[in-house]
Amino acid sequence: MLKLGRLPRTYRPEIAHLSSLIAGKNLPPPPPSVDYSKALPENLGAMNNDRLGCCTCSAVGHAIQAWTANANPPMVTEPDSSILALYEAACGYNPSDPSTDQGGNEQAVLTYLLKSGAPTQNGPHKIDAFFEVDVRNLDDVKRTIADCGLAYIGFNVPDYLLHGLTAPNSDWDTRPGAPRIEGGHAVILVGYDSVRATIVSWGNLYTMTWRFFQRFTDECYGIIDPLWVEKTGKTPFGLTEADTVEAMRALAA
Numbered sequence: 001m002l003k004l005g006r007l008p009r010t011y012r013p014e015i016a017h018l019s020s021l022i023a024g025k026n027l028p029p030p031p032p033s034v035d036y037s038k039a040l041p042e043n044l045g046a047m048n049n050d051r052l053g054c055c056t057c058s059a060v061g062h063a064i065q066a067w068t069a070n071a072n073p074p075m076v077t078e079p080d081s082s083i084l085a086l087y088e089a090a091c092g093y094n095p096s097d098p099s100t101d102q103g104g105n106e107q108a109v110l111t112y113l114l115k116s117g118a119p120t121q122n123g124p125h126k127i128d129a130f131f132e133v134d135v136r137n138l139d140d141v142k143r144t145i146a147d148c149g150l151a152y153i154g155f156n157v158p159d160y161l162l163h164g165l166t167a168p169n170s171d172w173d174t175r176p177g178a179p180r181i182e183g184g185h186a187v188i189l190v191g192y193d194s195v196r197a198t199i200v201s202w203g204n205l206y207t208m209t210w211r212f213f214q215r216f217t218d219e220c221y222g223i224i225d226p227l228w229v230e231k232t233g234k235t236p237f238g239l240t241e242a243d244t245v246e247a248m249r250a251l252a253a
Helices: 055-071 079-092 107-116 138-148 212-218 226-232 243-247
Strands: 128-130 151-158 180-192 196-200 205-209 217-224
Touching: 055 079, 055 107, 055 151, 055 180, 055 226, 079 107, 079 180, 079 212, 107 217, 107 226, 128 196, 128 243, 138 151, 138 212, 138 217, 151 212, 196 212, 205 212, 212 217, 217 226, 217 243
Parallel strands: none
Antiparallel strands: 128 217, 151 180, 151 217, 180 196, 196 205
16 A cells, blocks of 8 residues: 655745745756666665655655665665654654544754754754755755655645556656546655756655646755765855855744
């Protein structure tokens, strides 16, 4: 069984938006393609998202895998207990009360990572900053993946995806008509080309066409991870790490 669990997106004005961070900058086009999935094994572990609606937190576990595999190998895989601890702390899940398995809000999870850090075997894994990206601007989404190592997205899941497209390496595309929406889901994008993006979800790799992305995705975030910045020297869009940290000042207080 595979679970969803992303709650509807929220709108918080104190969250930095990429458009304001890069206002006035003349940016080059993003690379034609990026593939950070090459450093990842095929089976990354479901991280509890096969039994709980913790996709917003499982995606964080997969993000740590992607960052470490590409910037500071060997890849680090946190145990399910770490993901469970994040789900409890950031989303209010109580293992002794199944009714609290209600999923999570992406902005709330990212804010928890900023303020407290994801529970890991080596202590809290804090991010330096995060920012929202306009899902209509594919160049900015691609730049986010290229510069941050991944993009953290939320989308509405059409019924046909869960009934035939959950096998590893399935390609998610649009279909005619108006599908029933089964719920929301959080995943990370770890690569792209002109036609599709590469996804990590439920511990597997998939692809999603940009048509699918634009039809069903309603939130996208870039994350500034200190390990990624330190090891790769990459910060997004020519911004310094200090720029992005300053943009988070009101949220991090």
